[in-house]
Amino acid sequence: MKKPIFMPLILAFIVLIVLVIIPNKWIESLIPKNRISEAATQLNPFMFQGKYVQGIMLEDPKYLPIYGSSELARLDRFHPSNYFQVANDGFTPFLVGRGGSESLIHFLNFSEHLGELKGKKIVFVLSPQWFNPNGADESHFVPNYSSLQGYDFAFNNTLNPEVKKKAIKRLLTYSSVKDDPMLSTLYKSEISNNPWTKEEATLVRPFALAYRSLLEKKDLYYTFAGGTKRGRDISPTLRHKTWHQLELEAEQYGAVRATNNHFYIVNSQYNNIKSFLPSLKNKNIHGSYGKSKEYGDFQLVLDVLKQAGAKPLFISVPVNGHYYDYTGFPKKGRTDYYHRIKKQIEAEGFQVADFSGHEYDPYFMKDTIHIGWKGWVYTDRAIKQFYNGNDKKLVRLN
Known part of the structure; x- marks a missing residue:
C-alpha cells in the first residue's frame, strides 16, 4: 500500500512545533556544564552570533574575553589561549571573532551584553586592514551579522539614544538589515x-518580538549541539620563561617556518601568493588607512564600552612593513592610521598597547596581515600586565 505522501511533512511539522514550544529553561538544563569552557577556543560562529554562551562567560570572572577577527584563529604555541593555559596566570582567554568581524559586528555584540560588561576587563585586537576607505563591505559584514543581535538591538532601550541612531543609520546600509x-x-x-513609519513599527512590533523569541530558542539549540574542537599547539616548555626568553624562542620558532622569502612570511602562506606576487608590485601606491568609515564604526565600539563601564585593552597590530613596501603602500598611509587610532582610543580614557613600531621586526607578523609568533609574545606580556592591574600605564612595549 502506498504511504501517504504528506506524512513526512506532517511529522516534520509536528517535530518543529514541539521544538518551538519546549520551554527555554528545559533546553538550558540539557546544555553540558563544560560548554562554556569548550567554546573558549572553538571560534564557533554560532556562539558569536548568539548570546547565551557569551552572557554566562562575561559573568564568570575566570574568563578574559579577547575580541578580534581572523588572527584569533592562528593558535600557535605563543597565542594567548595556549600561552596562558601553560602559564596558569589565573584566567582563561575566551576568543570572540573570526575573519570579517569588524567594528560594527563587535558593536552589536557589545550592545547585546551592555549590562554584563560593567567592570569587566576585555582585550580588543585591532587590524589596520579594517580601515580601508569604505570600511566593512557586504562580504565581511553579512556572514558575521547576527539576526538575534540585530533584533535585540531594535528593542534595546538602555543604549544611549544618539549612539543608537548613529548605528541604525549605518546598519541600514547593509542588505541583511535593510532587506x-x-x-x-x-x-x-x-x-x-x-x-506612518511610527505606526508601521507599532504594528510590526508583536511579530518582531515573536521572531526574536524563535531566534533565542535557536541560539539555545545551537549551544546544546556545541562546536568543533580546534587543533592547538600547547607547549609546557614555555612555563616559567622570562619574556626575553620567550621572545628569543618565538624568533627561533618563526625562523624555521619562514625560510623561502624575504618578507618573513610563513612558508605555506608565501607559497599561496608567490605565483601572482609580481602583479602586486607597487599596486597600492595610493593606499591609506588614515581615512575610513571604519573610524566612525569604531567610535560606536568605544561609546558602547564606555557606557557599559567596561575596562578594555586595545592591541594595535602593525602591518608587515616589508610586504607593504613591496606593494607600494605609502608609509604615511600606515602611520596616519597608527596615530589616529591611538589618539581615538586614548581620548576615551582607554588603554592601548601600540605595536606600530614593529612593522619591520622579523617574525612579529606571521604573514602579510596577521600577528605572529613574536607578536603574540608582546601581546601576552601586555595582557598579563593589564590583567594583573597594571592597566593605568602599560610598560612601553614598542
Whole structure:
C-alpha cells in the first residue's frame, strides 16, 4: 500500500512545533556544564552570533574575553589561549571573532551584553586592514551579522539614544538589515519623525518580538549541539620563561617556518601568493588607512564600552612593513592610521598597547596581515600586565 505522501511533512511539522514550544529553561538544563569552557577556543560562529554562551562567560570572572577577527584563529604555541593555559596566570582567554568581524559586528555584540560588561576587563585586537576607505563591505559584514543581535538591538532601550541612531543609520546600509522588512521598519521608526513609519513599527512590533523569541530558542539549540574542537599547539616548555626568553624562542620558532622569502612570511602562506606576487608590485601606491568609515564604526565600539563601564585593552597590530613596501603602500598611509587610532582610543580614557613600531621586526607578523609568533609574545606580556592591574600605564612595549 502506498504511504501517504504528506506524512513526512506532517511529522516534520509536528517535530518543529514541539521544538518551538519546549520551554527555554528545559533546553538550558540539557546544555553540558563544560560548554562554556569548550567554546573558549572553538571560534564557533554560532556562539558569536548568539548570546547565551557569551552572557554566562562575561559573568564568570575566570574568563578574559579577547575580541578580534581572523588572527584569533592562528593558535600557535605563543597565542594567548595556549600561552596562558601553560602559564596558569589565573584566567582563561575566551576568543570572540573570526575573519570579517569588524567594528560594527563587535558593536552589536557589545550592545547585546551592555549590562554584563560593567567592570569587566576585555582585550580588543585591532587590524589596520579594517580601515580601508569604505570600511566593512557586504562580504565581511553579512556572514558575521547576527539576526538575534540585530533584533535585540531594535528593542534595546538602555543604549544611549544618539549612539543608537548613529548605528541604525549605518546598519541600514547593509542588505541583511535593510532587506529584512520587520527589522528595517523598527530601525527606521527610531530615526524618522514620519507618523506612518511610527505606526508601521507599532504594528510590526508583536511579530518582531515573536521572531526574536524563535531566534533565542535557536541560539539555545545551537549551544546544546556545541562546536568543533580546534587543533592547538600547547607547549609546557614555555612555563616559567622570562619574556626575553620567550621572545628569543618565538624568533627561533618563526625562523624555521619562514625560510623561502624575504618578507618573513610563513612558508605555506608565501607559497599561496608567490605565483601572482609580481602583479602586486607597487599596486597600492595610493593606499591609506588614515581615512575610513571604519573610524566612525569604531567610535560606536568605544561609546558602547564606555557606557557599559567596561575596562578594555586595545592591541594595535602593525602591518608587515616589508610586504607593504613591496606593494607600494605609502608609509604615511600606515602611520596616519597608527596615530589616529591611538589618539581615538586614548581620548576615551582607554588603554592601548601600540605595536606600530614593529612593522619591520622579523617574525612579529606571521604573514602579510596577521600577528605572529613574536607578536603574540608582546601581546601576552601586555595582557598579563593589564590583567594583573597594571592597566593605568602599560610598560612601553614598542
